[in-house]
Amino acid sequence: MKRILFMVISCVVGLSIFAQSFTVTGKVTDQHNESIIGATIMVKGTTTGTTTDFDGNFSIHIPSKSSMLVISYVGMQTKEVAIGNNTTGLIIQLADDSKVLEEVVVVGFGTQKKINATGAVKTIDNKMLESRPISNAVQGLQGVVAGLNITNDNGGALGQPMNINIRGLGTIGEGSVSSPLVLIDGIEGDLSTINPNDIANISVLKDAAAASIYGSRAPFGVILVTTKEGTEQDTRYTYTGNVRLSAPIAIPKAVDSYTYALMVNDAYGNAGGNPPFGSSQLNKIQRYQRGELLYGIEQAEGINDWAWNQRSFGNTNWYEEHLKSYTYSQEHNLSVRGGTKKINYFLSGNYLNQNGLFTHADEQFTRLSINGKMNISLSDKLNFNWSTRIVDTKNDKPTALNALFYHNLGRRSPLMPVYMPNGEYNKESLIPSLLNGGRYLVNNQQFYNQGQLVFEPIKKWKFYFDLGSRIEKPNESRQFKKLSYTLPDGTSNYFPVLEGVADKSTVTESGTIIRQPAAGTNYYERALGNINYINTNARTDYELQFDKHYFKVLLGVQSEYYFTEIIRVASDNITLDEKPFLPAGSGTNPRLSEKKGDWSNLGLFGRVNYAFDDKYMVEMNMRGDAASRFPTKQRWGAFPSISAGWNMGQEKFWSSMYEKGFEMIKIRASYGVLGNQNTSSFYPYFQYMNSEMGGLVINDTETIILPGPRPFATSLTWEKIENTGMGIDLGFLSNRFSASLDWYQRITRDMVGPAKPLPAVYGAAAPRTNNAELKTKGWEIELNWRDRIGKDLNYFITATLSDYQSIVTKYDSPDGALNGYFPGKKLGDIWGYQVEGIAKSDQEMNDWLQHTSQSALGKNWGGGDLMYKDIDDSGSVNAGGNSIFDSGDLTVIGNGTPRYAYSMSMGMSRKDFDFSLFFQGIGKRDVFFNNSATFFGFAGEWQRSLFMEHLDYFRYAGDPLGANLDPYYGRLRTDNNNIQISDRFLQNASYLRLKNLQVGYSLPKTASLSKYIYKARLYLSGENLFTFTNLRIYDPEAIGSSISEYGPGKTYPMYRVFSIGLEVTL
């Protein structure tokens, strides 16, 4: 039979060579026999094409009757039609693009029909990443998948990493790490470096059942990225590119110099100190403001230097001075895609160039990536896939543009002028450091190579052999130049590039060189690294379907090896400041470090899927893992998981409902235990003892010191993560409506935490052990609706909502310290005082103090200060033992965990126009800006950040700034009386942000155009366009987290982006 068919076909093909072209006419309709306007008709394998007219009719020339027509239309399933002899009056009916039964999800080592999936898996295509002016794929994923939490507290620095977790924090991070595993085409990679345009789809494996096949590297979920590959088609060239304008948002509004001086005087006076600005300086400040003085700084009395800092009298808004109103960036992407039956290929190149927001800092981030992918069919039974990816990222910025810069910018006094009387930039302006202080260049090259052999000896029984390698070459150089300023007498003096920090020269345990050179020292540092990761994997799967039974079995082994090394070399007194290189020989004050380490992992895995009639599904996973990080006896761990599902929609009793469109109601449940091997150290069970530079001089040289050996743990082993989850998937009305609901609980057992504190006579920190436990509970909802109004208007609405909370259920905390962990502690809890209000007068404060002593919080109480509540009726407000056993007057006033993460995206397209909106937000989050000068205006002598918001502080009548008896802030003080952690100043950091808005116009697909251009689209896209929040002063994504060195708000600003872009496919 087959042979006959083949002969017929070859005859037809043979004949057609000599045949003339034919004209085919017909009509395209939808399921309801409504004609479709603008549907595309292409002759398969050619660029010949046309579109339907207003009545849905078309007419096209085809080279032969054996040609196939491909009919496509947005929102409908693409259909291929063989012509044969029916060349006229064809009626082609397109079906709605509902994939309810065909839709697949990408799971570990394979794909699965969505209807049969029993784990919590979400697969998204690259629509959410397309045309967005984002700098990396992580940004694009924020808010897209419920339960994939991507948060950012650190603003928009170029190359800024964001925090990623799946379903909340998995550990408290004291000795172990809980980040999700990111696999790009099966090899672990960095999600932020992949070209977003290369991504075909992303799958998020959220629960143990889905992730367990990846074992001990994946206890906290997996993100699977599949990149685009070639298809059997003519070669297509696609260019996409955009240019962007970025503008900083939520920049604090600083007060002017005179207001500043008055506020400072108030603060000192209120705390019982001496007002630092006397009348003569106030006078100078005012005269400068009026333009009567030319310069804002003068020579200091009696010495050959300038009257720096608070003694100057300029009037500068430092944020305005330092921030551009906008900056531009660009991205270009070119790809080639095509293939034959034997070989498919996809090649792409991407270039991203971003500029920084700071006026005086020439700052650039560039990413260049080249990706090649090839699938070769060696024989019927043997396939070979090969891919290569090169990513080169470069961040080039002034050395001085670091965390300290944002800190110094935040506390810059407006009294400082930008220019000196001699025309130089004021050294305190931070500008000379940015302009001439030296550059910091971070370059990382990643080189991925992957080969895969697929052998299918018997239909449906496949063997896969994977070999993947990642080579990374991190490369840094950092330079500090000599900077000098001119003294009043014309001589010059050196000043340090970094202001306000101690000169330092140490090599940390992690190998980094902390160097803050003294004034007049030029310094140059190089870091060169080499990272090798090799992953081998051999597996086999077999699929079996008979009657209504479906089986799939998977077995495999995997080994991983990771090696990292980085060498740092640094020296002082570099010969050429303009072209720095390390001097031959040891140079001056050399610093050297080499850090290296490796780990290996071996895993055996197996999976069995069984489904009956698309109704009942069971999946079992088993993974055995051995990790080099644990001692031999504790090395192996076995991690089983099971999940099951029941698709009620397929049941007989449901058939009437099915007919009405309620096609899928699937209930699923899963349970699994996974191990975590991601200890912070590669060698957690080895004693550490190492010599280092001591920073002391003995015998006229810098000493080497050898600190004593640290106690170390010999019993450290796997953290065991127990996952339980349940979910419902819905797909109604031909999948126009789909939804999923998930509930889960995760218990991290044997979590690594600090050991029980020991009495101080022990003389060391006790080593960490597996002695803690964390429980996380959460839920997720995803809703989708997509439909069409009339013939032309397609639209969709998607919404997600998720939440989780984590509680420490076990922890050795004999003292129950509130700032540490203890059993029952909810992560993120903020303990603080409760505030009655602000005393309007000294009398009111005295009355309050009669029954509530506040001496533990400060002295010199009076009108304008906060009245704290005596919760425990002890007669005084205090923190007790700062312990859960004795919390004094502290109570939980809020929680800093971002909760109720939600998003909403909607889009529509009508003929050639498309429009989409994407909102993202956090429903509840409390933050307290502890001791923050930028929030309170004052926190200690050197921390003054006075913004317009701070003017809302308590003042009596008669104050030069006017009375304010009902303010938000208490009276300004240099001490801590009014900045204790309290509910009064607890901030609501929830927000709703219009993350992206897009308007696009596509070139109509007409036969004449389609000859040259397959597809063309022009779009406008905006990122972070609007933000709705009640948060004061800061942007909710730039508040600075505990990892920002200098406290809240001292970060790179967030920004808004407008872009215009073009996509052309030829």
Next chain:
Amino acid sequence: MKQIINIGIALLSIVLVSCEGFLQREPLDFGNDKAYFKVVDDLMNYNNTFYSLFPGMKSSFWGGVYADDNNSDNQAGTTANNLFYPGDKYTPLVKDSHWKFDHIRNLNYFIHTIQDKIRLNEIAGSPELINHYLGEAYFFKAYEYFRLLSNIGDVPILNDVLSENYDELIVASKRSPRNEVARYILDLLNTSHELMMTAAPQQGRLSKDAALLFKARVALFEATWEKYHQTTAFTPGNPKWMGAATYPDFTFSGGNIESEYNYFFEVAIAASDSIASTHTLYEDYQKLFNDTKGDVMASSEVILAKYYKLGVNGHSATHYLKRTGAGTGFTRSLVESFLTSDGLPIYADPSYQSDKIMYYMLQNRDKRLTQSVKVGGLIKDNNDTIVYYKPQIYSSGNQGTPTGYEVKKWISEEIGQDETATSGTSSTPIFRAAEAYLIYLEAYYERYGSLGGKCDEYWKALRNRAGVNNNYPATIAATDLSKENDLAAKSRGTEVSTTLYNIRRERRSEFIAEGMRLMDLKRWRSLDNMTNYQIEGFNLWDDIYKIYSNDQIKIGQTVSSSSLGVYLRPYQIVSSSIVYDGYTFPKQHYLEPIPVSEIIMTNTNGLDNSPIYQNPGWPSKIAGPADYDFDCD
């Protein structure tokens, strides 16, 4: 098909067999203790860690030895010190407290390891050096224990590297009576002295003499502490002692407390004599503190010094002291206690000119004063300006000086030394022989009540160098304690003898701006008479106020009111100052509190049975200030 399965199984088993080797990974860039101590340099490097315990100047930042006496009546900082008034000093967290034993653990580890290795002859290097470094470790252990003794008093004596066994740690937490701790320190120093080399193997390292001098310091400290604090809660052997319940059968090794402290005095006399008799004083007092060349440090007087180097640890002392008031200043009390060059107290010397004009007040005075304080004011001699310097009382923070007497000691006049906060390279003496001279004087007089032995020789040597008439009997005769503006004129509320007072005066003068004063005031129990005590600076309102602009000296803002007296009172400028009425020292502050968490942690079974008893007056259940009603006597 079968073949494939066979191949698969074969592959799998190969993988599994070779996996142990594949999975065994060892650290590539750090070692463990087995890898070290095979050569003598490792011993040296290990000890280098502890050299940072010595006092010195700060790099980059303000502070260091020149400002350490801000915690006493000698110097004043920009803010009141919470040690000297009730209410602001709290029981600390362990990390901020003196109750820390980390260095002791590491030193015990070292001593045990090295002793074992010496026995097994496992260390390559000269035996002399190996012994020396073992001796250094004993010294540092003594140094750490002295920190514990002088701040906390009774502390646990730890000889071993303790295991993590909680119950054993509770037992090990038991405090030993302070006299036994002091005797233990002396033992450590004896061992150290035996092991170390006579000449330090490297510049800036310890030697035998350092152990001897430190031994004298410890012995004198303990002797005077026990003498002046006897029969109070601060000494063992009486029912008020906090350890009385823990040690019901306590007896002094020396029999009674008097024989105990006399034993310490005798140790102090012997140890200090062996230093003083072999080390002469360097002739140029000022140069001792601002030398960058190293020849002074090689002198006989300097037994150990801290060294600095550009790019490594260059210090900020000259930078701050020369350019600013450095946030400190001498007090009127200190300046007045110095003798005139005739060897007389200022009130007994008719040549003394009043302090209305600083320049004249500093004529014919002890060189140790004139070389240590900057001269301020406007002095003209026929149209030539001799002095024009405005002490920076109007500047705030570390720019200014709270008293007007700005510190000159420690300033190096060499070019470049003041340029940045890291360009100072002048060395800081840590141990110098003059201390031995002073210890001898004090210990001898305290022990025997006379100035026998070598007192005469040593006292005269100190005075000769200071340019003060060495006729100390005349000084003693001219001394009227009621005219002395000095807390140390009294111990425990009663005046001491004029001889003893002049020995204390000599010590105060010799150690100006060297950070020794607080320890002395505590051991002499001289803080008892600090009640409503006003810290005063220079004489502002008689004359020098004229050189300031009105904006610079605003009463209530930068200076105290002239109605309070002619002297500048830094803590009486604003009426809201917490010590407006002066310092009143609470006796509970003689000893530092022990962190409450340590006491709670060592209670077994939730009972109040911790072996750690709290220091007098400090709470042991909830963190907070001392109980000022607690009767320490």
